[in-house]
Amino acid sequence: MEDEIDLKTAPADFRFPTTNQTRHCFTRYIEFHRCTTAKGEDSVDCERFAKYYRALCPGEWVDKWNEQRETGTFPGPL
Amino acid sequence: MIVLKWLFLTISPCDAAEPWQLGSQDAATPIMQGIIDLHHDIFFFLILILVFVLWILVRALWHFHYKENAIPQRIVHGTTIEILRTIFPSLISMFIAIPSFALLYSMDEVVVDPAITIKAIGHQWYWTYEYSDYNSSDEQSLTFDSYMIPEEDLELGQSRLLEVDNRVVIPAKTHLRIIVTSADVPHSWAVPSSGVKCDAVPGRLNQISILVQREGVYYGQCSEICGTNHAFTPIVVEAVPRKDYGSRVSNQLIPQTGEA
Numbered sequence: 001m002e003d004e005i006d007l008k009t010a011p012a013d014f015r016f017p018t019t020n021q022t023r024h025c026f027t028r029y030i031e032f033h034r035c036t037t038a039k040g041e042d043s044v045d046c047e048r049f050a051k052y053y054r055a056l057c058p059g060e061w062v063d064k065w066n067e068q069r070e071t072g073t074f075p076g077p078l
Numbered sequence: 079m080i081v082l083k084w085l086f087l088t089i090s091p092c093d094a095a096e097p098w099q100l101g102s103q104d105a106a107t108p109i110m111q112g113i114i115d116l117h118h119d120i121f122f123f124l125i126l127i128l129v130f131v132l133w134i135l136v137r138a139l140w141h142f143h144y145k146e147n148a149i150p151q152r153i154v155h156g157t158t159i160e161i162l163r164t165i166f167p168s169l170i171s172m173f174i175a176i177p178s179f180a181l182l183y184s185m186d187e188v189v190v191d192p193a194i195t196i197k198a199i200g201h202q203w204y205w206t207y208e209y210s211d212y213n214s215s216d217e218q219s220l221t222f223d224s225y226m227i228p229e230e231d232l233e234l235g236q237s238r239l240l241e242v243d244n245r246v247v248i249p250a251k252t253h254l255r256i257i258v259t260s261a262d263v264p265h266s267w268a269v270p271s272s273g274v275k276c277d278a279v280p281g282r283l284n285q286i287s288i289l290v291q292r293e294g295v296y297y298g299q300c301s302e303i304c305g306t307n308h309a310f311t312p313i314v315v316e317a318v319p320r321k322d323y324g325s326r327v328s329n330q331l332i333p334q335t336g337e338a
Contacts, residue, residue: 007193
């Protein structure tokens with residue numbers, strides 16, 4: 001059976017070379033939202049960042065951050 | 079029946095804890111193979127030192143027994159021996175340090191970008207695995223819990239305290255990134271045959287890169303005390319051929335998206 005799924009994920013980021021990738025996930029999330037703010041909500045260019053943060057960040061964290069953004073309490077430089 | 083069982087043990091690799099096991103489980107990744115090789119290197123020097131020290135000790139006890147040798151020696155200095163007993167241990171330490179540091183730094187080197195990211199999230203007292211590379215939205219496409227199978231539900235041939243209902247399916251011979259974290263208290267995701275032990279700390283994402291070189295089923299257990307059922311939180315990784323990985327994952331995807 002052929003490879004139906006293309007195996008691709010967030011690449012290794014030289015800004016985060018160590019075991020602790022917490023900042024990597026957070027940075028990708030912020031990059032995505034800055035990208036959508038700059039280029040618009042449905043921009044295709046921003047999909048890349050979306051894939052990265054979804055690969056790295058646990059679903060619970062993403063849900064919590066989305067809620068925080070909606071209530072305006074997100075503690076990051078969006 | 080017993081004879082057949084022994085035959086099976088001789089031809090199947092040790093990827094789970096065995097009763098009365100003395101050595102490591104068989105390596106499934108280059109890292110584990112490196113650890114085993116380092117262990118052999120160090121063990122050589124260990125035996126050298128052990129035999130030497132035991133020989134000196136036994137010899138001293140034998141020849142300087144108070145009945146055989148009533149007058150104790152009063153030697154306090156010996157420049158030659160002092161130089162030798164400083165130089166030789168330093169050399170031995172160096173011979174041990176070289177392969178050790180080589181392995182340590184090679185473990186951290188990310189040679190190739192990983193093909194897949196799998197998140198292992200520790201809970202009290204089970205693991206949740208998220209495969210989010212294929213998410214088209216923030217909705218989780220593939221996430222499942224992995225509970226230990228209780229003893230009364232085990233089938234013949236299954237291992238006690240090691241089997242789970244949903245295994246982590248990974249493609250063999252593929253570079254993986256595994257992100258380990260916890261949703262409550264610290265846990266630790268450990269799979270000995272892959273040479274992996276990574277703490278699952280709440281609020282932190284720890285990354286490990288592995289390349290599982292052969293297909294098989296690999297067992298591990300939670301390695302950080304996390305409450306009453308800490309001993310009952312196993313991990314099972316199933317490495318399948320790369321071409322079968324797609325169908326295995328999509329089979330698990332379908333029931334999930336049905337509920338989402």
